[in-house]
Amino acid sequence: MTTTTVTPVNDAPTAPYSPASRRSVHVAVAAVILTAVALPGVVDAYTISLATTALVLAVLAMSTQLLVGVAGLPAFGQVAYFGVGAYTAALLAQGGTTTGPFHLAAAAVTGAIAAAVTAPLALRTRATGFLMVTFAIQSLAATAAARWTRVTGGDEGLHTSAVTLWAGAAPLTNAGHVYLYVLACVLALGTVVALLLRSRLGLVLRGCADHEPRMAALGHRVGAELTTGYVAAGALAGAGGALLVAVNRYVSPADMGFDVAAVALLAAAIGAGTMTGAVAGAFAVVAARDWLGGTTGGHGPALLGLLFLTVAYGRPHLTPLTRWARSALASKGKT
Numbered sequence: 001m002t003t004t005t006v007t008p009v010n011d012a013p014t015a016p017y018s019p020a021s022r023r024s025v026h027v028a029v030a031a032v033i034l035t036a037v038a039l040p041g042v043v044d045a046y047t048i049s050l051a052t053t054a055l056v057l058a059v060l061a062m063s064t065q066l067l068v069g070v071a072g073l074p075a076f077g078q079v080a081y082f083g084v085g086a087y088t089a090a091l092l093a094q095g096g097t098t099t100g101p102f103h104l105a106a107a108a109v110t111g112a113i114a115a116a117v118t119a120p121l122a123l124r125t126r127a128t129g130f131l132m133v134t135f136a137i138q139s140l141a142a143t144a145a146a147r148w149t150r151v152t153g154g155d156e157g158l159h160t161s162a163v164t165l166w167a168g169a170a171p172l173t174n175a176g177h178v179y180l181y182v183l184a185c186v187l188a189l190g191t192v193v194a195l196l197l198r199s200r201l202g203l204v205l206r207g208c209a210d211h212e213p214r215m216a217a218l219g220h221r222v223g224a225e226l227t228t229g230y231v232a233a234g235a236l237a238g239a240g241g242a243l244l245v246a247v248n249r250y251v252s253p254a255d256m257g258f259d260v261a262a263v264a265l266l267a268a269a270i271g272a273g274t275m276t277g278a279v280a281g282a283f284a285v286v287a288a289r290d291w292l293g294g295t296t297g298g299h300g301p302a303l304l305g306l307l308f309l310t311v312a313y314g315r316p317h318l319t320p321l322t323r324w325a326r327s328a329l330a331s332k333g334k335t
Contacts, residue, residue, distance in 0.1 A: 036183055040176030050290055051283075052179045052247050055186045058282035059240030060260075061267035062193055062275050066233040068265070069273035070202065071226060072209025074127065076261050077118075077134030080141035081111040081234040083256030085241025087145065087152055090251045093160035098171065100163035103242040104185060111238015112231050119230045123223065126212075138261050145253040157252030160245055172246070182243050189239055193275055196232060205229045263289070269311050 040048055060082050067075040085107030092103055122133045145152045152158065162171035165181070172178050196202050204225045207215045216222045245251055254260075263285050270284055271277025288303040 045175050048175045048179050054283045054286040055182045056243045058279040060264045061278040061282045063233045063237035064264045064268040065278040068268045071205040074131040075134045077137035078237045079261040080138045081237035082241045084114045085111040085238025086244045086251040089242040089245040090158040090160050098164045107242035108235040108239040112235035115231045115234020119227045142253050142256040160249045163246045
């Protein structure tokens, strides 16, 4: 007999957010969104291109975070489904279908299908074993894309035309217009992810991360729930691949490579288990790799390595500060 009640398995007390603190958070989020919308009017084209790249990486980071930070599964293979979605959008564009929202939906479907096919293999393991299996999935997917030249173009990749908002509309060729399109898609995907995390599935995934055997003992179908979460993460990664094609008008096996998978995992690690943190991590990665790397004579990889070490060794010192900030925010409305 199963139960639909998900009991928290983390015994650490948490302070509830007061209405005043929630309003402060909502105001801050609204201010960030308004600033993001106004960005094309106040910065140059290069900064816009970096922001657009960061938004695409943010979707991949959220997909990774859904497994790493929510379900407790150290995933390294989300870039495989990212590539599946990107090639889906590219092939549709080459076939004459240039509608961006249709690319997004189709890429999410193919990403979900690819994740459903590989989920039984990946979810047979946990912890380091899961990390290694997903790494193998990423490597095999990149190799298949490089060798299936008749479909993927091999190492030369696929070039596509600019996307449109609907059939017959003007192509999105202006960098600012592409940025706003990607921003709208990311906000829509973020809303879907927020609803998922508040759903029963999101609670079960968090419960599995805390203590999977206890969740199974409570009557939850842990295997089915984790598979659903894995497929949802694959769909999200696939949608991110469609946005990659909308931005670059190009996809190649390099977009499914080890480097992309590593920076997605780094962005998720910076996020410390939260989706907003994963998005911030994506922007931090792009800023370190592309913006600061360009101003320091091409030392972006070194800056990424420094960022990784900071996250790895600085997290124990930052965790108490984060808890203090959350407690202060929760008690703000009580004083």
